[in-house]
Amino acid sequence: MNATPNTAPGHRDDVWTENRIRALGAVTDLPTAARIFGLGRSLAYDLARTDRFPAPVIRAGTRYRVPIAGILAALGLPATGDLTFSAQSSVDHHGAIRTTAVHDHATQGEP
Numbered sequence: 001m002n003a004t005p006n007t008a009p010g011h012r013d014d015v016w017t018e019n020r021i022r023a024l025g026a027v028t029d030l031p032t033a034a035r036i037f038g039l040g041r042s043l044a045y046d047l048a049r050t051d052r053f054p055a056p057v058i059r060a061g062t063r064y065r066v067p068i069a070g071i072l073a074a075l076g077l078p079a080t081g082d083l084t085f086s087a088q089s090s091v092d093h094h095g096a097i098r099t100t101a102v103h104d105h106a107t108q109g110e111p
């Protein structure tokens with residue numbers, strides 16, 4: 001049985017760089033976190049169930065999520081700043097939203 005190119009041992013996809021980890025976003029699933037640590041899937045679930053996974057694990061129902069900041073910390077990498085490699089600035093428009101009704105009540109002293 002031949003391994004597919006993207007799952008062959010030693011393939012480039014097996015290399016987890018700091019940038020590649022950060023590019024995952026804020027959280028990842030347990031199998032992905034396990035691959036980062038070089039763990040098999042079943043061992044990762046066993047470690048998560050017994051609170052022995054190398055990074056903090058969040059249980060959401062039957063699903064497990066692993067914060068990227070915890071993975072970085074376990075690897076001794078700084079988890080400060082943006083968690084994504086290609087993070088873009090966001091714009092908060094909530095402060096610009098106003099209604100005249102709220103403004104009128106505020107200026108008239110009504111609740």
